[in-house]
Amino acid sequence: MASPGSGFWSFGSEDGSADPENPGTARAWCQVAQKFTGGIGNKLCALLYGDSGKPAEGGGSETSRAATGKVVCTCDQKPCNCPKGDVNYAFLHATDLLPACDGERPTLAFLQDVMNILLQYVVKSFDRSTKVIDFHYPNELLQEYNWELADQPQNLEEILTHCQTTLKYAIKTGHPRYFNQLSTGLDMVGLAADWLTSTANTNMFTYEIAPVFVLLEYVTLKKMREIIGWPGGSGDGIFSPGGAISNMYAMLIARYKMFPEVKEKGMAAVPRLIAFTSEHSHFSLKKGAAALGIGTDSVILIKCDERGKMIPSDLERRILEVKQKGFVPFLVSATAGTTVYGAFDPLLAVADICKKYKIWMHVDAAWGGGLLMSRKHKWKLNGVERANSVTWNPHKMMGVPLQCSALLVREEGLMQSCNQMHASYLFQQDKHYDLSYDTGDKALQCGRHVDVFKLWLMWRAKGTTGFEAHIDKCLELAEYLYTIIKNREGYEMVFDGKPQHTNVCFWFVPPSLRTLEDNEERMSRLSKVAPVIKARMMEYGTTMVSYQPLGDKVNFFRMVISNPAATHQDIDFLIEEIERLGQDL
């Protein structure tokens, strides 16, 4: 590997070369750095020239490591033209950085050079002429680079190289042609906010150690509840590590609401509990039921119509069936935006049934929740305001960096009483501030990552109207794709009608299959098409789209659009690329 950029301000160039031809570089930087306010100019100059902070006038040519372990330039002509320039990372280690004595200057240089590598990656991510992925098979990647951990430290030059190498093989999830997951895109304000979150490096359990972030979580969750439609934004909630955990919280709280003794006595003390969700719902409902000791057999999958929406009459039938057996229906999880079809369950009808049978209504709007920001599309979630709890992942349709998932709960205080354990080392009752801001005890986690700041800062930067514009645009792009392919030769839609979300599900049928009869052999051959095209996409690195089978439907493409960088031209490209890669199959 080439060394990363070696000068203080170098932008992590590909070949790592400084500019030995231009000894005036550091001097020019220094002159400019002196314009900085706050004394930082002096510090930068000191980095370039040593502790005087001013260019010296001597001459010379070597950088070396003095006996003290500090990097010094021994040349008497400064700026010198020694190959490694002003900071020689090959002689620097993590121990030379802050909090080391005199660590400030190498730290600023090192972090700036990391940042330059990151900025270069950001710019490349949006460049359509770069690959989405430089794909290597696992065994290749293991052999291509030494990833092993050792006893001895590596120098900072090697560390910068690792950063470049890691990004070289990374997926560019912000690339305009990356459509592989529900979370795509790279928001610049969200990224900045995530960098700040990392720098603040704190935990969410108490106001004491996260005052601003605790308040922002309060403000943001309240706003989300207002948008859901709960009066005055009242209620409760938390940011959790992903939608699966948010859904698990909903089950946990629903169970506790009905049988609070379960907390102390366990499932042995309660009747058999049954949860209901659609056959198109997310697998996390079953995962949660397994974990919570409810068991996957107690999650009943309700039939869906041909568009993937839960059929309310089937829900009611199954509830009655279960009650007749003496079991207790305790939760219905309706989905607002299913993972594959993007379907919205009929929330109003589900709410009526939940009310009738006194069952906790959860809405898994991990994927569809973003549509609440759009005046044009929010009707698809009509009835969400009647839910007892809602999962809503801003890291999906709202483009917030990973992770950012909220669980919103209508009844205040329930999360707290369900989960609290009163750890006296964290939640002291004799603190000098309002203890209601120590929100950590309502979580299953003890330490909890700060996930709110990126959403909050993006919201300030975009406004609700900015999220709306993004969402409307993505849905318009999905409709554009649908309109093009529904009558185009070689495509078959998995379900009829315009997409309700940005999910467009289709088969690409290669020419060799187009004239075949619709029989088992054709299905078997068709099932192999999407995996091959997908593998080729990854090997060429041109685009990425997901595929899967579902029920009796063999492998089909599921195109989803949440990427703010995608345009009509990228949709056109995708279609052409699928045809190019699948023509011979």
Place this chain on the structure above:
Amino acid sequence: MASPGSGFWSFGSEDGSADPENPGTARAWCQVAQKFTGGIGNKLCALLYGDSGKPAEGGGSETSRAATGKVVCTCDQKPCNCPKGDVNYAFLHATDLLPACDGERPTLAFLQDVMNILLQYVVKSFDRSTKVIDFHYPNELLQEYNWELADQPQNLEEILTHCQTTLKYAIKTGHPRYFNQLSTGLDMVGLAADWLTSTANTNMFTYEIAPVFVLLEYVTLKKMREIIGWPGGSGDGIFSPGGAISNMYAMLIARYKMFPEVKEKGMAAVPRLIAFTSEHSHFSLKKGAAALGIGTDSVILIKCDERGKMIPSDLERRILEVKQKGFVPFLVSATAGTTVYGAFDPLLAVADICKKYKIWMHVDAAWGGGLLMSRKHKWKLNGVERANSVTWNPHKMMGVPLQCSALLVREEGLMQSCNQMHASYLFQQDKHYDLSYDTGDKALQCGRHVDVFKLWLMWRAKGTTGFEAHIDKCLELAEYLYTIIKNREGYEMVFDGKPQHTNVCFWFVPPSLRTLEDNEERMSRLSKVAPVIKARMMEYGTTMVSYQPLGDKVNFFRMVISNPAATHQDIDFLIEEIERLGQDL
């Protein structure tokens, strides 16, 4: 609020002033920027001067927003001396950043200015003359600034101001005198790695979208298992969102190992299960038991000796008691480094008992696991190699940024069979690469944040020996504190003997209490001392240490040292500060 630094390279100065006196600034930058390799110099110059990328020679003085929405400088003398300099954030919005057309230049400027704010914060974090916290009560903080979310976007100048304001009120968790939690300090390589992780913005579920991170998780977990002492580093594991969740995983897997039918049938199908842990153990064991449907009543707390270590004979007694009742002991969670005392349970004795009664042995080494990196201290975890699972949080004693918690499991494949749900939209079985690298289905989460990279990069930068040096130093500092205060007037130790971890637990007894008899009144007054001193610490912002009551012991200070920035002088300072703030009580 002042505006943040407005020039491209400005370092986010406190008063936000550019340097209107020096129209040559941009020209000088540009001359230097031209030395950059990789074409970035041109881009920077273009930002400063417009699309030509070279300084123009005209004259003029105004920056404005053209009809196109792009920022242009209309002055004919460039560089101009208009007050807002070269990039006027007041006229820029998130929509002007990438992926916007021509978004590259404002994006580079914006991200660099965010970075400058962060670098300034980093430098301040290590400066002992700055406050650890600029404390404000929640209602003050809510009033002092407008944190509300609105329909309309804010400009980027406001966004930069929010970043500065957020950091103004943040706790400096890297400050050399921040001792409040088990996770303290700010590692520069870890921080860089976390920034990179944010920039890569991906999810851990499949190799497909996180090739490098999946491999690094594999490499790192294997190394951790080797250090635990499992032959060849074999076994399984995962990075989870915090120690509480790691402990919950252990319970979940232990239960599944004994009764795999619980996954489908729930707790109704299994006998009453009992978990054992010490009375000093972390509250997450009970929290996990509540969530998993086991119930907190089924977590039996084993007595500890005066140093906070589990008493093995009491464990065996309680196991026999439970078995006699016909219940099934399924898990013993021993603690290696308790939260308050820093005690290490006798793992070898616990392992013998677990073997005898065929019970899953879990070791919660969230806090103490780091000591495995030290040849001097790892004996305290002797017996950990006999555990079935281990929680180990590198974000605590190893100084990795939050969050980074590993659960290690001795038996391979168990996590997968316990948690997998075979979601066909993620874990397609006909992919073109080795599917064993699609590790997501072993997690409870669906999307999972990349927590491994910061640990991996720090490990490369420090080597195992670097972690060892850090840990040895922290333990030495704790012993230094203990040695000073154990015989000093005004201090009483909560337990006798040298600390085994860095936890030093003590009461500060103000002069007014020193002559009182040891009775209830004295205890009552003593219990109020630590909270007042802590409140004063926060109001002065000079340092932060935790306190709590435990059992029959009233509020005492729990000093812990994991902060790499702390020195003997900071320990001296802490003692003096406690005395200064508590003298009059």
